[in-house]
Amino acid sequence: MxxxxxxxxxxxxxxxxxxxxxxxxxxxxxxxxxxxxxxxxxxxxxxxxxxxxxxxxxxxxxxxxxxxxxxxxxxxxxxxxxxxxxxxxxxxxxxxxxxxxxxxxxxxxxxxxxxxxxxxxxxxxxxxxxxxxxxxxxxxxxxxxxxxxxxLGVYLVPYGGLLAADLRAGESLLVSGATGNFGSAAVAVGLAMGASRVVAVGRDRRVLDDLRVRLGDRVRTVALTGEAERDRSAMITAGGGPLDVVLDILPPAVDAGVVRTAAMTVREYGRVVLMGGVGMLGGADLALPYPWLMRNSVTVRGQWMYPREANGRLIELARAGLLDLDQxxxxxxxxxxxxxxxxxxxxxxxxxxxxxxxxxxx
The missing domain is CATH 3.90.180.10 (Medium-chain alcohol dehydrogenases, catalytic domain)
Structure with a gap:
C-alpha cells in the first residue's frame, strides 16, 4: 500500500x-x-x-x-x-x-x-x-x-472540553481563542449543545464578524484590546453578565494573561476548562487569585481530548443536523x-x- x-x-x-x-x-x-x-x-x-x-x-x-x-x-x-x-x-x-x-x-x-x-x-x-x-x-x-x-476530529476536541464543563442547554459559554480552527469549532459545538449565548473572543475582528453572520444571533463577539480589565468587562457585557462556562483553547504562543482575563468572567459556581497549548513552549504560568476561586466556588479543570462516548454522541449531533458539517x-x-x-x-x-x-x- x-x-x-x-x-x-x-x-x-x-x-x-x-x-x-x-x-x-x-x-x-x-x-x-x-x-x-x-x-x-x-x-x-x-x-x-x-x-x-x-x-x-x-x-x-x-x-x-x-x-x-x-x-x-x-x-x-x-x-x-x-x-x-x-x-x-x-x-x-x-x-x-x-x-x-x-x-x-x-x-x-x-x-x-x-x-x-x-x-x-x-x-x-x-x-x-x-x-x-x-x-x-x-x-x-x-x-x-x-x-x-x-x-469530526476537529469538532471532537472542544466537544470533550464542553462535556468536561458539563455545559447544559440554556447556559452561557465563552470561548477564548474562538478565531482559530479548534476555537471556531467550539463555538459551533456549543450552539449545537444548546448554549443560550456563546461569546466568541479573539483578536481578528474580520473572523469574529464572520462567526456572527455564519452562526447567528446567539453568537456575541469580543475583539481583544490587550487591556485586561477592559477586555474582561467587554466579555461580561457580551455574555449578559458573568458566564456559566469558559473554555480556553488558545495556541501555545499566547500569553497566559489572556487566559486569566477570560477565566475571571465566570459567575459564582462557574466552570473553567483549559484545553489549549498555553505554556507548552515556555513562558509564564497561569495565575488565578486563590480568594476569588475559593469565595466564588469556581471550578477549574484541564481536559486533554475527550471521553470515548463523545465519538458516538457527536456523530449523532451531526447526523441530526444540530452540528452542521456543510458549513x-x-x-x-x-x-x-x-x-x-x-x-x-x-x-x-x-x-x-x-x-x-x-x-x-x-
Whole structure:
C-alpha cells in the first residue's frame, strides 16, 4: 500500500510503498477514505511542537474509512461498514487512569509513549489498523461526504472540553481563542449543545464578524484590546453578565494573561476548562487569585481530548443536523500530494476550513 512516511523531523514526508497492516486480535483493518490535515501539522513534523512522536512513522489523526477485516472481538462491525476511526487510544490495563496515545500523532507520559510503539502508524495511508474500540459506525452517511465528515476530529476536541464543563442547554459559554480552527469549532459545538449565548473572543475582528453572520444571533463577539480589565468587562457585557462556562483553547504562543482575563468572567459556581497549548513552549504560568476561586466556588479543570462516548454522541449531533458539517469549506488532496496538503493547511487554518487527504484518489 501507499503511505506518507515521516522519516525525520524537519524533512518532507515520503510517499512510498509500505507493507499492509495485518489484522491482530483487538484491532480492525480499514481502508482510509479521508483524513484531516491540521493547520499546525507542519509544526509537528518540523519538530517545533516537540511532540513525543518517534520516527519513522506514518502520521495522521484518524479519519473516515471502510472496514476491511475485523478481529474476533468485533461482534457488530462487518467488512464494508463506513466508520469513523478515533485516534485517541487508551491502554486496556487500567480503567481508572489509562495511558493515552494519539495514534500517529502524540502521546502522554512514558506509558503513552510505550503504547504508541504498538499503535504507531496513523491515517496518512491507504490502509491502517485501529483498535476495535476506536471504530464507530456512521450508519447511512454517503461515502461521497467522507471528506466533510473527517472534520469530526476537529469538532471532537472542544466537544470533550464542553462535556468536561458539563455545559447544559440554556447556559452561557465563552470561548477564548474562538478565531482559530479548534476555537471556531467550539463555538459551533456549543450552539449545537444548546448554549443560550456563546461569546466568541479573539483578536481578528474580520473572523469574529464572520462567526456572527455564519452562526447567528446567539453568537456575541469580543475583539481583544490587550487591556485586561477592559477586555474582561467587554466579555461580561457580551455574555449578559458573568458566564456559566469558559473554555480556553488558545495556541501555545499566547500569553497566559489572556487566559486569566477570560477565566475571571465566570459567575459564582462557574466552570473553567483549559484545553489549549498555553505554556507548552515556555513562558509564564497561569495565575488565578486563590480568594476569588475559593469565595466564588469556581471550578477549574484541564481536559486533554475527550471521553470515548463523545465519538458516538457527536456523530449523532451531526447526523441530526444540530452540528452542521456543510458549513465547512473542504479542500482535498490525494496521498501523492501530502506535502502540498500540509503546506495548504498551514496557510488555510481559519474557521471552518478543512484540508483533507483522500488516500485512494490518484
Amino acid at each position: 501507499l503511505a506518507a512516511v515521516l522519516d525525520e523531523f524537519g524533512t518532507p514526508l515520503d510517499v512510498r510503498e509500505v507493507p499492509d497492516p495485518g489484522v491482530r486480535d483487538g484491532e480492525v483493518v480499514v481502508d482510509v477514505l479521508a483524513t484531516c490535515v491540521l493547520p499546525y501539522a507542519s509544526e509537528v513534523f518540523g519538530g517545533e511542537r516537540r511532540y513525543p512522536l518517534e520516527t519513522p512513522v506514518i502520521p495522521g489523526l484518524g479519519g473516515i474509512a471502510r472496514v476491511v477485516t475485523t478481529g474476533p472481538d468485533a461482534t457488530r462491525l462487518t467488512p464494508g461498514d463506513l466508520v469513523w476511526c478515533d485516534a485517541t487510544v487508551r491502554s486496556r490495563d487500567d480503567a481508572n487512569t489509562p495511558d493515552i496515545t494519539l495514534q500517529g500523532w502524540s502521546s502522554r507520559g512514558d506509558g503513552g509513549l510505550r503504547l504508541s510503539r504498538h499503535f504507531h502508524d496513523g491515517s496518512f495511508a491507504e490502509r491502517m489498523s485501529v483498535p476495535t474500540e476506536c471504530v464507530y459506525p456512521l450508519g447511512d452517511v454517503d461515502e461521497a461526504d467522507a471528506a466533510r465528515w473527517s472534520a 465547512d469549506a473542504v479542500h482535498t488532496f490525494p496521498l501523492g500530494r501530502t506535502n502540498d496538503a500540509i503546506a495548504h493547511a498551514a496557510s488555510h487554518g481559519g474557521p471552518f476550513t478543512r484540508t483533507v487527504l483522500t488516500p485512494h484518489d490518484r
